[in-house]
Amino acid sequence: MSTTVAQVGRHEAPVERSRVRGRVALTVRYALLILFVLVFLIPVYVLLATSFKPLTEADPSQAWNLPQIWTFEAWRVAWEKLSPGLWNSVLLAVPGSLISAMLGSMNGYVLSKWRFPGADLVFTLFLFGMFIPYQGVMIPLVQLMVNLDIYGDIPGLILAHVVYGIPICTLIFRNYYVTIPDELIEASRVDGATMLRTYRSVILPVSGPAFAVVIIWQFTSLWNDFLFAVFLTGPQSWPATVLLNNIAGAQATPYSQQMAAAILASVPTMIVYVLLGRFFMRGLMAGALKG
């Protein structure tokens, strides 16, 4: 009897100790995670707080305070200045991402289910296209577009984004289609269906998630792009990023307007992120090969 008690006692002590240690570790975990959340949100606070401040509160001594008087004035001015760019970005990103998704879907289908000799080599060469720094093609691209007389306008910019988006879109669709059983394609083939018919009746109906991932990926990269836009567009066709950079770069623009404009330019992608974050995540993981 006494031995049992002693044994139980001896066993209980370490269990108790490790439970306490586990609880401490968990608390530290949460504390650190919450600390990082606060650090990550500092820029968000600054954006919001500053954008609602009237000019009278622009003094450095009040830099971190919430506005005493909340005003939409900066937002109104920022909207006026930025709206042409926002509209250009819509005209760029919506058609651009849809065309990219269509192309990527067909390429991915062929490269996973209707392979031709050399398909692997083609795919590898595509992949490299994903990594090239676009600076390396920019000067010839400008030259070509000038020669073709499509320089400085939105269609030319869409063309560039669609072409340089082929690799990533193809990759995402191919990796998605690989999971569809080959037997389905074979069955369709045996029934005498052509390649395009099989695409329409077998592949397309199950492609929804991949389309969501690619459209979101391309929409975000087209909306946020600055490099292509700054090289390929002129004042009439500047998308939101270029216009935003010009507005914020002007010394005379007060901080409140800069911040309001920055928020306005980020709203569409933020909405996409909040509503469709799940697909955004998947695009990121598929793009683990790309930045």
Next chain:
Amino acid sequence: MRSVRRWLPGLLLVSPSIVAIAVFVYGMLGWNFRLAMTDKHDEISEGQFVGLTNFVELWDQPRWTISVNHAIVFTIVFVLGALLLGLLLAFLMEKGIKGEGTFRAIYLFPMAVSFVATGIVWRWLMNAGQDERAVGLNRLFDGLGLDFLQWQWFRDPDWGMAAMAIPAIWQMSGYVMALFLAGFRGVPEELREAARVDGCNEWRVYRYIVLPYLRPVTLSALIILGHISLKVFDLIVAVAGKQIITDVPAVFMWVAVFDSHDPAKGATIAAYIVLSVTVFVVPYLIWSVRKERKERRS
């Protein structure tokens, strides 16, 4: 004959993309290299072939060596910073915690915003003004009694580029976290359990079981961060414009094309950027294609 009929339609369907990639990726890269080997230093001249002269002479220009140094400092701080912070965040979350979805969403949201927009906030946060004139983080440090932490940020002549890496770390470490989190979750629980039964403490479980599993993810993360870093452009322009003090090759190239109107010089800088990315991306691509093929066979 039957087999040709079998694969030909597929090739036809992909051929527009093949042509586009051939022309716009490989053709233009080649065109750019050819331009870099001419003396077309203004927009009207024809440009004679001069071999590698431009590639050599670039190193005599102080602005070029400055921008290369900047890119190196930026790359080291950014890659290490984002990698370590991402790993730490993933490590804190990997065993599953309440509200994981919310934490992830917050750490990842900067990825959805453009460098231009975040550059505007960070320019304010990293304003060089101090004491009475301070805004941004310097003002925050001042208010918290941490005045000694105030500094010039990206205007610091020696370590300015390290400051410039901070917004990039803020933007990308959530992504690295997501990659590592997937890596952590890929470690079979039985393996960890077996190691524990064999008497390993948690530290040794991480050291000998988990970390080796994370190697491929770490490599992917390194490649992604590295190639973003070598071509960094938007962020620098949004935070500091085209000042020499924060110059990097991509910004220098932009200046060469639009301000100096020197196509050959711009092409040479671009060629160097491409080469710097290629030397580590090509081996990586070959490695991952081979790995995938091996997995498909087994």
